[in-house]
Amino acid sequence: MTVLADILTILLNGLQQGAIYVLLAVGLSIILGTLKFVNFAHGALYLIGAYLGLFITGQVPLSNGQLADWGIEAYGIGLGFTAALVLVPIIVFIIGILMERFVARSFYDRPDTDQILVTFGLAVIVQELLRALLGGSSQPFPQPGWASGPISLPIIGNFPRWRLGVIAITAVLVIGVYALVEYTDFGLIVQAGTLDEEMVRLLGIRLSRPYLVVFGIGAALAGVAGVVGGPLANVNPNIGTEQLVPAFLTVVIGGVGKIEGAVVAGLMLGTLQVALIQTGYAAWSQVGIYALAAVILLVRPQGLLGSEVDVA
Amino acid sequence: MTLLDVEAIDGYYGESHIIQDLSLSVDDGEITALLGRNGAGKTSTLRCISGATPPDVRSGRIRFDGVDITDEPPEDIAVRGISLVPEERRVFSDLTVAENLHLADTVRNKANTLGRDLDFRDDGMSTSDIYEYFPRLDERRTQKAGTLSGGEQQMLAIARALHQSTDLLMLDEPYEGLAPQIIEAVENAIRRISEAGTTILLVEQNAVAAMKIADRCYVLDRGQVVFEGPAEELQADQETRDKYLGV
Amino acid sequence: MSDEPRDATPAAASESGADVSDGFAARLSRFRERESSTVLITIVGVLVFPFIFNNLLNGYTQLATLMLIWGIFAVGFDILLGYTGLLSFGHAVFWGGAAYAAGIFSASVSSQPLLVLLAGTVFAVLLAWVVGFLSLRRGGIYFAILTLTFGQMAFYLAASPLAFLTNGENGFTSVTIAPLLGVIDLHGGVPFPLSIAVDNMLYVFVAVVTVLSVAMANRILHSPYGIVFRAIRENERRAEFVGLHVWRYKLMAFIISAAFAGIAGSLFAIEGNYVPLGSLYWTESGAIVIMTVLGGVGSLFGPLFGAGLYLYIENIVSGFETLGSFWHLILGIVFVVAVVVFPDGIWGGIEYLRDKVTGGDES
Amino acid sequence: SGDGGDGGGGGGDGGDGGDSDSYPALGNFPVEGDTVTFGFNVPQSGPYSSEGQDELRAYQLAKKHLNNGGGWIEDFEDLSGDGVLGYTVDSVNGDTATDADTARQSAQRMINRDDAVMVSGGSSSAVAIAVQGLCQQENVMFMACLTHSNDTTGKDCVRYGFREMFNAYMTGQALAPVLEEEYGSDNTFYQLYADYSWGQTVQESMNQFLSDVGWEELNSVPTPLGTSDFSSYLSEAANSGADVLLLDHYGLDGANSVSQAVNAGLDEDMEIVVPLYNRPMAQAAGGSIEGVFGTIAWDSQIDNDASNSFTTAFEDEYDRVPSGPAQLAYAQTLQYAAAAERAGTFYPPEVIRELEDYEYDNVGLGQETMRACDHQAQRSIPVARGLPESEQSDGNFIDLVQVTSRDDVGYACDSGPAAECELGEYGDE
Amino acid sequence: MTLLQTEQLTKQFGGLTAVDEVDMEIEQGEGVSLIGPNGAGKSTLINLVTRRLEPSYGDVSFKGESIVGMDPHEVVQQGMSKSFQTASVFPELSVKENATIAALAAEHGSFRVNFFRHRNSYPAVEELTNDVLRSVGLYGERETQADSLDYGNKRRLELGIALAAEPDMLLMDEPTAGMSPDETQSTVELIKRVKDELDLTFLLVEHDMEIVFDISDRIVVLNRGSVISTGTPEEVQNDPAVQEAYLGGVEE
Numbered sequence A: 001m002t003v004l005a006d007i008l009t010i011l012l013n014g015l016q017q018g019a020i021y022v023l024l025a026v027g028l029s030i031i032l033g034t035l036k037f038v039n040f041a042h043g044a045l046y047l048i049g050a051y052l053g054l055f056i057t058g059q060v061p062l063s064n065g066q067l068a069d070w071g072i073e074a075y076g077i078g079l080g081f082t083a084a085l086v087l088v089p090i091i092v093f094i095i096g097i098l099m100e101r102f103v104a105r106s107f108y109d110r111p112d113t114d115q116i117l118v119t120f121g122l123a124v125i126v127q128e129l130l131r132a133l134l135g136g137s138s139q140p141f142p143q144p145g146w147a148s149g150p151i152s153l154p155i156i157g158n159f160p161r162w163r164l165g166v167i168a169i170t171a172v173l174v175i176g177v178y179a180l181v182e183y184t185d186f187g188l189i190v191q192a193g194t195l196d197e198e199m200v201r202l203l204g205i206r207l208s209r210p211y212l213v214v215f216g217i218g219a220a221l222a223g224v225a226g227v228v229g230g231p232l233a234n235v236n237p238n239i240g241t242e243q244l245v246p247a248f249l250t251v252v253i254g255g256v257g258k259i260e261g262a263v264v265a266g267l268m269l270g271t272l273q274v275a276l277i278q279t280g281y282a283a284w285s286q287v288g289i290y291a292l293a294a295v296i297l298l299v300r301p302q303g304l305l306g307s308e309v310d311v312a
Numbered sequence B: 001m002t003l004l005d006v007e008a009i010d011g012y013y014g015e016s017h018i019i020q021d022l023s024l025s026v027d028d029g030e031i032t033a034l035l036g037r038n039g040a041g042k043t044s045t046l047r048c049i050s051g052a053t054p055p056d057v058r059s060g061r062i063r064f065d066g067v068d069i070t071d072e073p074p075e076d077i078a079v080r081g082i083s084l085v086p087e088e089r090r091v092f093s094d095l096t097v098a099e100n101l102h103l104a105d106t107v108r109n110k111a112n113t114l115g116r117d118l119d120f121r122d123d124g125m126s127t128s129d130i131y132e133y134f135p136r137l138d139e140r141r142t143q144k145a146g147t148l149s150g151g152e153q154q155m156l157a158i159a160r161a162l163h164q165s166t167d168l169l170m171l172d173e174p175y176e177g178l179a180p181q182i183i184e185a186v187e188n189a190i191r192r193i194s195e196a197g198t199t200i201l202l203v204e205q206n207a208v209a210a211m212k213i214a215d216r217c218y219v220l221d222r223g224q225v226v227f228e229g230p231a232e233e234l235q236a237d238q239e240t241r242d243k244y245l246g247v
Numbered sequence C: 001m002s003d004e005p006r007d008a009t010p011a012a013a014s015e016s017g018a019d020v021s022d023g024f025a026a027r028l029s030r031f032r033e034r035e036s037s038t039v040l041i042t043i044v045g046v047l048v049f050p051f052i053f054n055n056l057l058n059g060y061t062q063l064a065t066l067m068l069i070w071g072i073f074a075v076g077f078d079i080l081l082g083y084t085g086l087l088s089f090g091h092a093v094f095w096g097g098a099a100y101a102a103g104i105f106s107a108s109v110s111s112q113p114l115l116v117l118l119a120g121t122v123f124a125v126l127l128a129w130v131v132g133f134l135s136l137r138r139g140g141i142y143f144a145i146l147t148l149t150f151g152q153m154a155f156y157l158a159a160s161p162l163a164f165l166t167n168g169e170n171g172f173t174s175v176t177i178a179p180l181l182g183v184i185d186l187h188g189g190v191p192f193p194l195s196i197a198v199d200n201m202l203y204v205f206v207a208v209v210t211v212l213s214v215a216m217a218n219r220i221l222h223s224p225y226g227i228v229f230r231a232i233r234e235n236e237r238r239a240e241f242v243g244l245h246v247w248r249y250k251l252m253a254f255i256i257s258a259a260f261a262g263i264a265g266s267l268f269a270i271e272g273n274y275v276p277l278g279s280l281y282w283t284e285s286g287a288i289v290i291m292t293v294l295g296g297v298g299s300l301f302g303p304l305f306g307a308g309l310y311l312y313i314e315n316i317v318s319g320f321e322t323l324g325s326f327w328h329l330i331l332g333i334v335f336v337v338a339v340v341v342f343p344d345g346i347w348g349g350i351e352y353l354r355d356k357v358t359g360g361d362e363s
Numbered sequence D: 001s002g003d004g005g006d007g008g009g010g011g012g013d014g015g016d017g018g019d020s021d022s023y024p025a026l027g028n029f030p031v032e033g034d035t036v037t038f039g040f041n042v043p044q045s046g047p048y049s050s051e052g053q054d055e056l057r058a059y060q061l062a063k064k065h066l067n068n069g070g071g072w073i074e075d076f077e078d079l080s081g082d083g084v085l086g087y088t089v090d091s092v093n094g095d096t097a098t099d100a101d102t103a104r105q106s107a108q109r110m111i112n113r114d115d116a117v118m119v120s121g122g123s124s125s126a127v128a129i130a131v132q133g134l135c136q137q138e139n140v141m142f143m144a145c146l147t148h149s150n151d152t153t154g155k156d157c158v159r160y161g162f163r164e165m166f167n168a169y170m171t172g173q174a175l176a177p178v179l180e181e182e183y184g185s186d187n188t189f190y191q192l193y194a195d196y197s198w199g200q201t202v203q204e205s206m207n208q209f210l211s212d213v214g215w216e217e218l219n220s221v222p223t224p225l226g227t228s229d230f231s232s233y234l235s236e237a238a239n240s241g242a243d244v245l246l247l248d249h250y251g252l253d254g255a256n257s258v259s260q261a262v263n264a265g266l267d268e269d270m271e272i273v274v275p276l277y278n279r280p281m282a283q284a285a286g287g288s289i290e291g292v293f294g295t296i297a298w299d300s301q302i303d304n305d306a307s308n309s310f311t312t313a314f315e316d317e318y319d320r321v322p323s324g325p326a327q328l329a330y331a332q333t334l335q336y337a338a339a340a341e342r343a344g345t346f347y348p349p350e351v352i353r354e355l356e357d358y359e360y361d362n363v364g365l366g367q368e369t370m371r372a373c374d375h376q377a378q379r380s381i382p383v384a385r386g387l388p389e390s391e392q393s394d395g396n397f398i399d400l401v402q403v404t405s406r407d408d409v410g411y412a413c414d415s416g417p418a419a420e421c422e423l424g425e426y427g428d429e
Numbered sequence E: 001m002t003l004l005q006t007e008q009l010t011k012q013f014g015g016l017t018a019v020d021e022v023d024m025e026i027e028q029g030e031g032v033s034l035i036g037p038n039g040a041g042k043s044t045l046i047n048l049v050t051r052r053l054e055p056s057y058g059d060v061s062f063k064g065e066s067i068v069g070m071d072p073h074e075v076v077q078q079g080m081s082k083s084f085q086t087a088s089v090f091p092e093l094s095v096k097e098n099a100t101i102a103a104l105a106a107e108h109g110s111f112r113v114n115f116f117r118h119r120n121s122y123p124a125v126e127e128l129t130n131d132v133l134r135s136v137g138l139y140g141e142r143e144t145q146a147d148s149l150d151y152g153n154k155r156r157l158e159l160g161i162a163l164a165a166e167p168d169m170l171l172m173d174e175p176t177a178g179m180s181p182d183e184t185q186s187t188v189e190l191i192k193r194v195k196d197e198l199d200l201t202f203l204l205v206e207h208d209m210e211i212v213f214d215i216s217d218r219i220v221v222l223n224r225g226s227v228i229s230t231g232t233p234e235e236v237q238n239d240p241a242v243q244e245a246y247l248g249g250v251e252e
């Protein structure tokens, strides 16, 4: 019984630990898989999502940064968390669209390294602008009232309510995106566009819009991750960069472009990490996830669910 | 009546002037052949017409059905009713045969083209007809196109163009890689859709094969038209054939 | 590199009527192609660089030294990225690994600079053999992430489980460096004729290693390896089907680039008498990618420029009175602007300008 | 080692110090011209930038007071308010980005290009250790600002570095009695500690001193570098049934672990302690720090002349309450200047000898000694407790509980971290 | 001497048997063509021989030695070279460098540790490169960048790369696809010439029957993965089974 409880706790903790990875990785993966665009600014979109979430949710006092120096004491419009959960994805979707249109598009034909350079540059710019304006200090991001505090679950016992919410939101969004990509003509067009853009257009299909949408969706997922992940830890300008490496790791372990792969990989990493911690090997938990990643990639170089041919 | 009218176009790859002051016209219902050696500019001409860049067209006009399409993007030109069997097949390798065909499905494309001027008919060849012409594709519906044999991919490329709603079908070396008896089948298909009213622009290296079904011929050399006229005339013009076609 | 006479130039020259400049351009291009001239240019470069840097660009010799060290790293990295077409995101493991190896060696075996340099480099090479062996199963992003993974593993190992060796988060502080060959104090001044150009023995030492490294890279790229690497970059499968053992060549490219990283990392430990834990972190791997791309991949000198610019912003601009604290922001803007304005990197831009000036001399 | 500077060598002393005759050139001595340069090396970017900015304000204030009087100048009898040794004080700033390597490069620039005679800064132990190592090598003084690891004046100590801040060991000594008094003497405790040298020293020290008061450690679990989600660690901690949970995390990690602990309801069943507070952490943790104990470098609530005069001067200048690190920055700068005045020269070995075993009581924490054997200030330590969210206000998040006297903390030169310290050379041997 | 031999060679993709228990022998010096309808398994067979595909079962031996389990480059080193279906060159290298790569592999084996000798100090490689470029008629274009060659010249270069690997046997999958009649003719001449000059054995896949009948000593006909006929051009031409499955007639 206790063993069962332990296992279930590990799984549930692993789920929630992996959920943020999954949200970020799915967005990154569809952008990388379908548009062949290496987006090092994905973490910055997460960052934007988190700060936008703060801005929409409440009033954040300012004590540092340029805005404070100019005498502005607080920022925020105080619409509450639910509003943030709805508005942030929309806004970040639009940011994603602008990014596709004005940045990514001109880099589709250029080498990965150029894409990395420009998106990494953008990420640094976003991060440093936020820091310059709002200060570098961490801000607490309050959990939504309706989801704060622990909830009592059978067998497991107490579990933070909001973390269940994170799992649920992630599941719904990921299933939705999966259905869109796998079961609709939209998905087919995007897949075909990945393979041979010009030929798709020669068939009379306009691709610019599907690309915009894919980029927008990928971005919006990162934005949502920022809003739902913000209350798990505090928000500061560095959280975006910190998420980048685990997110890429998840994408590649799962197989580039494979949504279900990203999910499996995210959950595996999350669960392993939690399992190492809860069984007393905490010191090895970081080494552990990288070791797992290495082993998976050595056994299946294309990732868990990746296809045999080189994608990117 | 002239369906396609190419007027003195110049096309460039970067700085190299590939299409030089080229004019041609294709009449409604006709089978027109575009002939010439390797590198004469045949494929480039088709690319200009279909709106694919490069080459970029720096001067001249291309009119289709009276509409100036010179500067239109390829997807709009396709929707107007021009379909292309490209050089090198260009099938979507990771998609199945059925999915490849589905992408050319005009009804679905219509949905995707909302907001554009859509006066085209939904009269592409039906999938059942296509599978009848190419039983091999029928067998391989769920196979990924990239794993098809060379000839099978060529069949798929042709099938895909036939499935599009089309007034003008442009074929770039459609017989390449096909076994003799399939070549016959393709010839038959071309004749049949031509009889049904579709206009054909056929690019070929092999003048003999092309002249068999063409009404009119153009011969290109270094991006310029060096001969135009009825197929019989070219048949008779030994000098042109020696000089520009090597047959 | 070919010795065969070029025949196109004279005709072009008489046509344009600009005999003198075209003749000059042709001579210039022949000069550039000779191997010894590459070395000569490098020697002149490292001699005049500190003078220009310190007097006109607000620099100082220690930073010039550091620029050369990163430059060596970048030159080697470009053999892998620019010539072979493999993007590694874990090269910090060789840089930092060599630095630690060199540092630990200096503290516990011998503090002779040359031996320390050798120890760090050998360690990097051995490590690269293992990491390369495991990572080179796939190209593209998979290779990048696999190398990243090994790099991060090394970082977390050094941070805690191996802290008894590395001194963990605090960095390895016990590096000790003896005088070079027993007589030359690396932290001391420079004797007369040289002191006109440079003021610091460590710089001279690093500059000599830099010249040797550039010469070595140049030679490798002009050996059959250079052409095989490029062939692999352009069409790996075809290279396999002409009978080349592509995988082993890729492994060699990886090891060679790691050897350069090892030389640079060891010098880094010697220069600073200190090895920061951060030298293993993935951002260091990212920095070398960025420096190389910024400078211009697939060129010998480009990466040196990229390394210089990066370090200039990081160390000089960051000290500016008002702009200083925005140096990260400036760096970000530079990345974006550079990649938009100079698609072929800074070196590409320089070549473009040079061709404009000399009237173009491409074959 | 010799002159690492710009090759100028000796001679050319244009200033009026005139002390170059009596001492050989060493490091950036002698000072050329009529200004003397200090290097202020603080995090201006990255997560600790707000802290760094506050330090920078204090440094600039110190510079201003040294040149023009004001602040503590009156209380420091060695200082005149008219520069130092007749030289006007100038400064250069650098960004450490809270990264040891960046910090070291930045200090290198200050030393080699800008000829700084003293570098000050810190904000993380790795940074302080890296920079003081460089300073030792270059024969330039380092006045540590915020660094709390035992190693800074323990196994990584250097002759050229001095630390006013206390260390983890002393935190344990200061905190244990307070915790015993508050929570009783037979408690069990559980520690999560950042898995690198600083966290390890905190974990060891807390264990040592809490065991001394009769508490029992149930378990201590390392959290790897870079952890931001502590939930699974916390659920293990909750299951342990311990009475007290110690979160040995630095700064923002601490803010995360504290607020996550409170969100998971851990504060209902156990008491939470954060051994080292700092302001960004308290601010980021918000209401979660209510009632949480910890030690703090200095606080404006400390009521004595020096503290009050610093607070007033700082508020007059910047219209904000100074933080602990700001006080450290200000104090260390003045401390160095005073030592140079006493020595009558910037020649580093002499300045070092002036600072060693120097007794003072003018930086706001009562009587102190800058001990010669490890360059660790022997001083009193403020213990604080977090305020409820409703009582928090700008710059004020904690309630000062007591200032543990320096007689109750500290260790002999041959015990504790000092036993591992070997200071190295003065440079004039 | 038998150069190449397949025994019971079979390749299945899922439920589909693309190559079905093929037994085939090619003698030293022979020119053999492989023909058959689209999807008959010709390319698959070639890929099995060049080790791009792993057989489901059966064996391939070259010069009397089984090559199953070898890496592709090892097979090339044994003396079997392949020219690719679509021109596959090294686009950003010069024509000469393209050929040099193969010549290096031919002269120095699949891998060499010495990375420090200058390229110009390998006269044998240089000579081989120049010879090959002359024989495919690209010597004049040797400094041209490969991707700016026109299609026909690219195919020539492609063939040149294959020849520079100094093969005993050359496999060619539709080498004249996309060539104009005169280009085709000169390629055929070229193949004939190098066959004679170098005593080259070849296996050719081709749909153009004129070429096939012109160039082959022997023809193997494949249909649905199995050999349905083999013999001299005349024998095959007159085989009713071949007539039906390939040359004329209707598809089943």
Ligand SMILES: Nc1ncnc2c1ncn2[C@@H]1O[C@H](COP(=O)(O)OP(=O)(O)OP(=O)(O)O)[C@@H](O)[C@H]1O
Binding pocket: B013, B016, B018, B036, B037, B038, B039, B040, B041, B042, B043, B044, B045, B054, B087, B205, E148, E149, E150, E151, E152, E178
């Ligand atoms: N992408 C390109 N960049 C530069 N030049 C090109 C490009 N594509 C083709 N060319 C050049 O343009 C000219 C015309 O090429 P095009 O492909 O149109 O000829 P073609 O008549 O179709 O020849 P083929 O019969 O070989 O297909 C050729 O000289 C070719 O080398």
Ligand SMILES: Nc1ncnc2c1ncn2[C@@H]1O[C@H](COP(=O)(O)OP(=O)(O)OP(=O)(O)O)[C@@H](O)[C@H]1O
Binding pocket: B140, B143, B147, B148, B149, B150, B151, B152, B177, E013, E014, E016, E018, E036, E037, E038, E039, E040, E041, E042, E043, E044, E045
């Ligand atoms: N990876 C694969 N998966 C499934 N079927 C495959 C795969 N590869 C080839 N096939 C099938 O095997 C059959 C043989 O293909 P192959 O390419 O050998 O034919 P071919 O004789 O070269 O034809 P062509 O003359 O058209 O080039 C084809 O029907 C093809 O669809």
Ligand SMILES: [Mg+2]
Binding pocket: B042, B043, B044, B087, B172
């Ligand atoms: Mg063509």
Ligand SMILES: [Mg+2]
Binding pocket: B149, B150, B151, E042, E043, E044
């Ligand atoms: Mg085939």
